Amino acid sequence: MGAYPSRDAGTRAFPIVIVGHVDHGKSTLVGRLLHDTDSLPDGKLDQLRSVSEKRGLEFEWSFLLDALQVERDQGITVDVTQIWFHTAQRRYVIIDAPGHKEFLKNMVTGASRAHGAVLVVDAKVGVSEQTRRHAYLLHLLGVAQVVVAVNKMDLVQHDQQRLLEVEREITGYLGEIGIRPRAVIPVSARNGDNIAERSTVMGWYRGPTITQALDGFARRPSPIDAPLRLPVQDVYRIGDRRAIVGRIESGRVSVGDTVQLSPTGRRAHVASIEDWNRSQPRETAGAGESVALTLDEEIFAVRGHLLTAPEAPPAECRAVAVRVFWFDEEPLRAGRRMRARYGTADVDVTVAAIEKVVDVETLDSGPATHVERNGVAEVVLRSTQPLYLDKFADNPRAGRGVLMNDYKVVGGFIVERPLQASRNITAIRTSVSRPEREKRNGHRGAVFWLTGLSGSGKSTIANGTLRRLFDNGWQVQLLDGDNLRDGLNADLGFVREDRAENLRRTAHVARLLAESGVIVLAALISPYARDRAEARRIVGDGFYEIHVHADVEVCRLRDPKGLYSLAASGQVASFTGVSAPYEIPVQADLVLDTTAGAPERSIEALVGYVNDRCGLGVGERHGGWGAYLA
Amino acid sequence: MDDLDWLEAESIYILREAYGRIDHIAMLWSLGKDSNVMIWLAKKAFLGRVPFPVMHLDTGLEFPETYAFRDRYVREWGLELINDACPPIEEIDPSLPPNSRLAARKTAGLKQALAKYGFNGIIAGIRRDEQATRAKERVFSPRRNQGEWDFRDQPPEFWDLYNAEFPPGTHVRVHPLLHWTEVDIWRYIRRESIPVVPLYFAQGGKRYRSLGEIGITFPIDSNAGDIDAIVAELETIRTPERAGRAMDHDSEDAFERLRVAGYM
Numbered sequence: 001m002g003a004y005p006s007r008d009a010g011t012r013a014f015p016i017v018i019v020g021h022v023d024h025g026k027s028t029l030v031g032r033l034l035h036d037t038d039s040l041p042d043g044k045l046d047q048l049r050s051v052s053e054k055r056g057l058e059f060e061w062s063f064l065l066d067a068l069q070v071e072r073d074q075g076i077t078v079d080v081t082q083i084w085f086h087t088a089q090r091r092y093v094i095i096d097a098p099g100h101k102e103f104l105k106n107m108v109t110g111a112s113r114a115h116g117a118v119l120v121v122d123a124k125v126g127v128s129e130q131t132r133r134h135a136y137l138l139h140l141l142g143v144a145q146v147v148v149a150v151n152k153m154d155l156v157q158h159d160q161q162r163l164l165e166v167e168r169e170i171t172g173y174l175g176e177i178g179i180r181p182r183a184v185i186p187v188s189a190r191n192g193d194n195i196a197e198r199s200t201v202m203g204w205y206r207g208p209t210i211t212q213a214l215d216g217f218a219r220r221p222s223p224i225d226a227p228l229r230l231p232v233q234d235v236y237r238i239g240d241r242r243a244i245v246g247r248i249e250s251g252r253v254s255v256g257d258t259v260q261l262s263p264t265g266r267r268a269h270v271a272s273i274e275d276w277n278r279s280q281p282r283e284t285a286g287a288g289e290s291v292a293l294t295l296d297e298e299i300f301a302v303r304g305h306l307l308t309a310p311e312a313p314p315a316e317c318r319a320v321a322v323r324v325f326w327f328d329e330e331p332l333r334a335g336r337r338m339r340a341r342y343g344t345a346d347v348d349v350t351v352a353a354i355e356k357v358v359d360v361e362t363l364d365s366g367p368a369t370h371v372e373r374n375g376v377a378e379v380v381l382r383s384t385q386p387l388y389l390d391k392f393a394d395n396p397r398a399g400r401g402v403l404m405n406d407y408k409v410v411g412g413f414i415v416e417r418p419l420q421a422s423r424n425i426t427a428i429r430t431s432v433s434r435p436e437r438e439k440r441n442g443h444r445g446a447v448f449w450l451t452g453l454s455g456s457g458k459s460t461i462a463n464g465t466l467r468r469l470f471d472n473g474w475q476v477q478l479l480d481g482d483n484l485r486d487g488l489n490a491d492l493g494f495v496r497e498d499r500a501e502n503l504r505r506t507a508h509v510a511r512l513l514a515e516s517g518v519i520v521l522a523a524l525i526s527p528y529a530r531d532r533a534e535a536r537r538i539v540g541d542g543f544y545e546i547h548v549h550a551d552v553e554v555c556r557l558r559d560p561k562g563l564y565s566l567a568a569s570g571q572v573a574s575f576t577g578v579s580a581p582y583e584i585p586v587q588a589d590l591v592l593d594t595t596a597g598a599p600e601r602s603i604e605a606l607v608g609y610v611n612d613r614c615g616l617g618v619g620e621r622h623g624g625w626g627a628y629l630a
Numbered sequence: 631m632d633d634l635d636w637l638e639a640e641s642i643y644i645l646r647e648a649y650g651r652i653d654h655i656a657m658l659w660s661l662g663k664d665s666n667v668m669i670w671l672a673k674k675a676f677l678g679r680v681p682f683p684v685m686h687l688d689t690g691l692e693f694p695e696t697y698a699f700r701d702r703y704v705r706e707w708g709l710e711l712i713n714d715a716c717p718p719i720e721e722i723d724p725s726l727p728p729n730s731r732l733a734a735r736k737t738a739g740l741k742q743a744l745a746k747y748g749f750n751g752i753i754a755g756i757r758r759d760e761q762a763t764r765a766k767e768r769v770f771s772p773r774r775n776q777g778e779w780d781f782r783d784q785p786p787e788f789w790d791l792y793n794a795e796f797p798p799g800t801h802v803r804v805h806p807l808l809h810w811t812e813v814d815i816w817r818y819i820r821r822e823s824i825p826v827v828p829l830y831f832a833q834g835g836k837r838y839r840s841l842g843e844i845g846i847t848f849p850i851d852s853n854a855g856d857i858d859a860i861v862a863e864l865e866t867i868r869t870p871e872r873a874g875r876a877m878d879h880d881s882e883d884a885f886e887r888l889r890v891a892g893y894m
Contacts, residue, residue: 012633043869084759084811105786109768112788141788222631233643234650238677247643276678277822288631290642292677303650327786341791402791407800409786409793579798581653 013084013093016214017111019138020120021130025151029120029189029210030083030094031061036196037211039085061190087196089215104133104374105327108412111138116145116217118210119170123156123186127169129361136360136376139177140325140414142220142396146174147213148181153202154188160204176363183213224286226250227312228259229390229398231343232305235587236292243274243292244301249343249397251309252286253293260310261301262388263537267310268295287397302533302587304345306388314390314398317418319352319382324371324403328410332371332379337497338410340381342389342401346530348497349403352382380419384504385534389415437517441475444614445514447507447539448606451526451585452548453577454563455555457594457602458523461548464603466521469610477513479506481524494574500531507535514542519614527582544613546606547588550595552577634818641668641806642675643790644769645753648804649681651794652751655804656712656743659684661696662841663826664755664807667815669707670824671806679708683747686713687739689732691843699827714743729846729876730888737893744801751794753804759811760871771803772796773892812871813864820857831855839871846876 018026034040052059083094095110111117117138121131138146148170156162167184174181185194186205193199196211208216228251236243253259253270260267273282274292285291293307301307308314326332332351340349355378357368371377392399392414399415438444450458462478469476484506485492492498503526510520526532536543555577556564567575574580590609592602631639648655657672657680659665672680686700704711716739722731743749756767768784770792785793796802807815819826829838829849836849837860850873854860 012636106784109786109788233646236677243677245646247639274677276674286631288636288639290639290646290675397789400789402789402793404793404795407793407795407797412786412788 013091014116014214014217014219015093015095015114016116016118016217017095017107017114017138017143018118018120019107019111019134020118020149021122021125021128021134024120024122024125024128024131025189026120027062028060029118029149029151029187029195031063032189032192032195033094033210034083034085035061036192037085037087087211087215092214104137104325105409107134108137108141108325111141111143114141114143115220116147116214117143118147118149118214119181120149120151121166121170123150123152123162123166126166127173131170132173133360133374135174135179136177136358137325139179140323140376142392142414144179145217146179146181147210148174148184149187149189149210150184151187151189153186153193154191158186158188158193158199158202160186160202163205173363182216183207185210185213222287223250223395223397224252226287226395226398228253228257228307228309229314229343229395230259230291230293230307231345232261232301232303232307233344234303235301238274238294241294242298243294244307245290245292246307246344247290248285248287250287250395252284253291253307254284258310259293259295259307260313261299262306262308262313262316263386264300264305266297266299268297268299270294271296300536300587302529304343304347304530304533306343306345308388314388315418316386316388317420318384318386319380319419320387320389321355321378321380321416321419322413323376323416324379324411324413325376326371326373326411328405328408329373330410331373332375332377332411333369339404339496340383340401340413341404343398345388347383347385347387348500349381349383352380354379378416379413381413384501387418389418391415391417434515434517438616441517443474443517443519443616444542445475445517445519446542446544446610446614447510447514447520447522448544448546448610449510449526449532449535450521450523450546450548451532451588453550453552453555453582454525454575455558455560456548456550457558457592457599458525458548460599461592461594461602461606462521462523464599465606465610468603468607469519474519474614475517476519476521479510479513479520479522479524481506484509484524494580496528499526499528500534503531503535504538507538510535511539514539519610525576525582527576527580529583529585532585542613544589544609545585545587546609547585547591548602549584549591549593554595634814634821637810637814638671638674638818640790640809641671644792644804644806645672645675647792647794648751648753648770648802648806649676652802652804654747654749655751655753656683656685656747656749657753658740658755659686659700659709659711660755660841661686661692661700661827662755663815663819663830664757664810666703666824666826667810667818668753668755668807669709670822673707680710682753683710683712685740685743685752686711687716687736687743688713689716689735689739689843691732691845693827693829693841693844695829696827696841699825703825712743712747714739714746717742726887732843732846733888733893734891737888737891741892750801751804752801753806755807756805757807757810757812757815767803767805767808769805769808770794771805772800773803774800813861816857816861816864820861830860832859838874840875842875848874848876850874 018030020026048063049059085092095113119135121127150163150166163186186202187194194209198209229249230246232244233246236245255270255272257270258267271294273285334351334354336351338349340347354368356365357371357375357377358365390398401413402409403411450462452458459480466476466478489502489505492502510522513520532545563572566572567578576582592605594602716735722734726734768787831837832852832855835851837852837854838849854863
């Protein structure tokens with residue numbers, strides 16, 4: 001909707017949002033704004049007038065926005081729409097935000113894109129519940145530029161005294177949440193007073209009209225001077241090189257710069273910024289740009305990692321104090337487990353504590369056991385994985401996220417402060433070093449992590465390899481998913497969080513064994529790339545991801561544990577490859593395809609691979625373990 | 631960065647999210663200007679190649695110029711094309727108004743392809759400014775597998791933290807051009823020299839502003855014979871872009887009905 005205006009076509013339209021309590025006249029204001037700035041397509045008004053007539057309704061300006069039939073029937077605006085208009089100065093895009101309480105999630109969707117807001121208040125009714133709630137959310141979302149439209153002045157006889165009363169009320173509230181409105185404007189949207197034209201009936205008012213006030217808004221500055229934050233979105237191959245792709249959230253990056261990867265801490269220099277069909281390669285790129293970077297060194301990176309400026313990396317923490325806004329019908333309680341997504345990271349979190357729930361009416365906040373739907377609260381989130389977050393106040397784009405439950409977005413959060421882990425743990429240096437152990441064993445300790453579908457042959461290959469290595473005199477141990485679930489992981493099920501925890505514990509056990517010089521063969525389905533990356537992070541050097549691949553059809557036929565048939569009949573929930581996903585490794589160190597051929601071939605290949613990775617040089621060896629080679 | 635740079639960067643980000651997070655994905659290629667821009671953006675996002683199939687829902691009723699364009703650029707752009715024929719009109723809901731019924735063949739063609747190839751993600755080049763019901767869309771928009779769109783209960787979407795994971799039995803429509811406008815598209819086509827079907831340029835005082843099937847798509851009065859003239863025309867034009875698409879005008883809610891049932 002809204003004609004595309006000609007002026008100033010070379011710059012982005014300035015995004016604004018119109019918020020306020022239901023029935024205070026937001027849609028009318030938008031309709032009038034379009035008309036009075038001459039931004040309506042030809043025929044639109046006539047079409048709506050005739051539709052209104054056909055339905056026996058008196059024409060309302062708000063019909064312009066009620067483009068969907070159901071909205072007209074229900075008399076409320078259902079969802080975010082996008083509408084363009086222009087003033088003499090520039091183009092605007094209105095993200096229409098609805099006022100009904102049920103639709104908070106839509107308002108957040110709209111307002112999160114806005115650089116400025118018009119808060120509409122009914123002159124007769126004054127500040128209402130949604131007025132406060134919307135204003136509070138603007139503040140949470142970082143929309144600081146606000147004008148207040150005191151609407152329906154015609155219903156209070158254009159009384160200046162009434163304006164002053166409403167003004168006192170609203171500026172008082174806004175002041176407490178740190179918003180200073182640019183103007184408080186008496187308007188009558190229905191009659192077009194002080195929208196684009198100065199009112200003739202409110203001559204006592206000397207301030208700006210709505211369009212004049214909007215023209216005074218400044219664009220939110222692009223965070224190009226903040227430290228570099230580039231969440232890794234993906235890694236693409238270009239021939240034999242790898243490019244890390246993602247969008248720069250803040251800062252800038254140039255060819256030759258040193259960058260640091262969280263969580264591994266590895267550093268490298270930017271070798272190139274890759275593009276397609278560009279006349280000149282980019283030497284530098286800044287906040288907002290989507291890039292593909294090659295580095296001068298191959299460092300392991302996956303989606304969810306973060307490239308940063310080495311001199312100013314984000315805090316690493318496992319707990320974070322956040323302000324949450326909550327959408328889910330199920331109230332938020334301490335102990336609840338969810339997924340948190342920020343940048344491209346996707347981590348499991350637990351609500352460690354609900355510190356305070358904010359009453360947006362009174363702005364009181366007090367202790368509470370839970371957060372109701374549409375509520376706002378201060379909460380501590382904890383994760384077993386490290387989090388890399390900035391304070392929202394310092395770097396908004398790197399200090400915010402969404403909360404997910406199953407497949408649903410249940411809330412959003414902004415970071416108040418990362419919490420230092422005070423764990424009172426000091427690592428003790430052991431008196432026997434890893435190289436000493438490895439020398440005695442005659443080989444290095446390492447972890448070979450076999451991932452693949454159930455029935456792909458992981459256990460068979462791991463067991464065969466175990467036997468062969470043991471017979472050759474190696475220190476070797478098998479960690480099998482099923483066996484571990486019998487003891488260490490007996491408390492865990494198969495939901496997403498439990499699978500992650502299962503792998504985390506297994507990875508820590510594998511690491512202890514590898515540090516003591518043992519070769520670990522870990523055979524676990526480990527379907528999620530994120531969990532495997534976490535295992536790699538926990539183990540550190542000497543971690544090898546082995547993808548045991550077989551087509552799911554083949555696995556189904558083999559079905560060594562009878563699980564596929566159980567899954568097919570619905571008796572096993574979330575079974576990988578059937579009712580739960582398997583994310584194929586994109587950067588596996590070794591792929592063993594077992595679709596065709598005897599398992600002996602894969603065992604042979606893995607034994608050779610282990611030997612190459614763990615065998616010590618001639619001078620380092622002792623004993624007769626090298627016999628394998630003969 | 632100017633406004634086109636911002637739009638381009640955002641679309642590339644969206645395309646990379648879609649490709650990285652959805653396992654079986656395809657892009658709809660209607661052969662119109664918007665979907666050509668989308669392919670161009672995909673080539674930028676994936677450094678020169680389009681790593682998923684492009685799908686033309688073929689009713690057999692496109693203009694000859696449109697087919698010629700398709701056959702040429704499939705080769706030049708190195709695309710993996712799926713162009714199965716859409717189900718015939720006889721299989722389409724007879725209660726729909728005639729023009730909408732013709733358009734609904736595409737919806738049926740899409741459902742057919744979803745079932746046949748098992749895609750759980752479809753990238754489509756719709757824009758919010760095209761049509762009022764499209765203005766309601768999300769960038770990542772979940773659909774039940776029959777394609778229905780529940781516009782009353784759309785998921786929240788904010789801060790570009792898109793949700794790409796939906797329950798089994800759902801597919802996702804991804805809309806990388808959602809925030810572009812018609813004139814943005816043409817200015818970008820001009821900047822990047824992206825080829826388009828020649829029917830967009832005026833001949834004998836008429837040009838197609840929006841391309842669809844023969845019989846339900848009509849040209850507008852125009853003398854805009856090149857991109858500069860089109861951009862100039864759009865900066866003053868006061869009629870909606872889809873005015874020449876008959877199905878939008880069958881009845882007041884025709885297009886909405888199409889979309890709820892799964893139309894793009």
